[in-house]
Amino acid sequence: MTTSMVMASSHKIFLLFFFITFLLFPNTQAQYYVSHICYSNQTFAANSTFQSDRTKLLSSLASNNAIDFYNAIVSSGGDTVYGLFMCRGDVNLTTCHQCVVVATQRLPSDCPVSKEAIIWYEECFLRYSDRSFFSTIDTRPRYGLRNIDNVSNPASFMRTLYDIMNKTADEAAKPAVGEKKYASTARGEIVPFRTVFCLAQCTPNLSPSDCRWCLSGAIGDLNWCCNGSEGGRVLYPSCNVRYEFYPFYLLEAPAPTPTLAIVPLPGSQGKALT
Template identity: 80%
Template sequence: MKTSMVMASSHKIFLLFFFITFLLFPTTQAQTDPYHICSPNKNFAANSAFQSDRARLLSSLASNNATDFNTATVVGRANTVHGLFMCRGDVDLTTCHQCVVNATQRLPSDCPVSKEAIVWYDECLLRYSNRSFFSTVDTRPRIGLLNTQNVSNPASFMRTLYDIMNKTANEAAKPAMGEKKYASTARQASTTRGDILAFRTVYCLAQCTPDLSSSDCSRCLSGAIGDLNWCCDGKEGGRVLYPSCNVRYELYPFYLPEAAAPTPTPAIVPLPGSQGKALTYLLKL
């Protein structure tokens, strides 16, 4: 994980509130379907100095293929533009670099004149702004992604989920500032099929940007876990994406197991998987 410096411009993210439905892809296909937010009320003039400085910033980020986290700053003729990328903690550097390249190519197209923007892929996030946001907990804008399939016994399931997710978040927040803040956990939770008690493995992930302190990471993840109630209560899968951290859970493995982690116990009574189910996309202040 490194920090690089180059040379750019100013302001904030405006957020629309809407619902739109996407298909849920496996992680190998996820780069085709990113989620982005622009700042349409804070724009710059086309072909301005900010545009060229943003291009230099994104080029700097895309050129770094030796790390899974990087920041850059471009000091331009008028203002300054700051940016960073972070890849999901389990992906290899080749996948990470390709995701960042995709993001740097996609974001200027989706947000052509925005002074601040962010894009989330399954494998990485990338953001830029005219304000410095490094080592700052940003919980807005937020995106909630929920699987439309309901669990059979939501109260029991959500209690178990919060327990697993909180423990995962605690592990993710442990490393010191500058180190990778990522953790994943797989544990069983009870559900039902008719009158038959069954168990399914719940896969959880939590991650913060490495520029946060352990306490700031904990605070960020606590907010994201709390928002699972807003977006995903009683659902088979869901995630909350913040600029500074994110959490996700599914009833199927969506991340690569950590080297030292034990193989999850198979479900006692396997139920239909969540892959291919509709995913609802929530965007909110």
Template identity: 75%
Template structure:
């Protein structure tokens, strides 16, 4: 066999190896896992009925995240405790991203909360939770998570007034959407000639308008606990969440609050050491 034939044969073997490797390489899209919470005082035994029900429940949530579903809840009971679960995707993400996020969550949560009867996981693009108690159509405010950008804004008091005003208007829209629309809204406010604050609010669709607004009032009230005077942050509850940044972090939606007349607050550099990523540390209460 000549050297050229050996090289050609080696090349074919390499291509075949690459092709086989590509087919077996994991295709799960990398998405941002923000946090998770597992009950430590409510647990189940290995190979118990609840463990089997949880497995069936998570499989149901993953398989029912179809091309037209961005929120879904389910129950599974084969004796003993019933397993309740739901997922909700962020209001502006596309259905492909939503589906991948739910699949990621159903795969990751049981490994992080191996024997917990109650657990929740938040991604940037979705949340997923389960419990042995029925929580559908119920406002749950714990566990809560706060995520913040460590960079400060100047004139913090003025900035926070603008933020609270805009976030409350955004929450009003999210809590009472048009018929057939999600309980999701975005809003913006110019707080200087050069800078804008971008806000987002969302509730699970099973909440009533009044319960949604009550839940969002809690998250907005927790902004001072989480992110007072910071360039960006979010508060996550099981039933709702809010977020703000000094850059557009969401896709434009028809459920948005008009930009008001700008207030006079001096500009600040929002890139800092964290860049556009924004979130650099977290605080949490279980």
């Protein structure tokens, strides 16, 4: 058996184990780090006022454990630091808070002197900047992540997938009053005997039209990152879309006390384009 065959076999065994675990323990969530991007066009000096303000901002974000979206501003007379976090729409507040805390601890190490940065996890994302970005659409930098396995009929699959994703985006962009700009869809028969699970979400401070515009761009970029793949996602700072052939989101309301485990993301390939 060749090395590539062994790797493929191991990957399929892991996914089978993951799926069985999900079915047996539906309230257990694994915390996956996805990616981060440090903007390199502006930096700050060590021990500067901006560094102190960033520390205060991240502490403020990490301390909010009663909501799944929060934005904050910190200014000490010099540069202003803007920041926010958002959790995936199905994630409960306990999981959300733990994800945000981990993100605030990791991002300063990954981007030690960047005046702007963003980090994505499965359950949440967090960003900060020296410019005001609240209520604006940011589609760059973008990050794409694809499953390493491909479908047998890519052209037909992608046509149907776009239709499902656009309907999911329509629902996410126009939620009921008081609801999140988040939607998920499960649909069978796109591939025989299999169900595709789709998700679309915007930051809640976007207007419905801005949310839909953002999601349209992300759906269009599925061709850039994930054409013909069995799973993929496009992450923007203001919105994101994803599809898989397994239930990566909770199909029912989450339990209040999940079990977390930090594990590597299996069977995927990612790329960023600023």
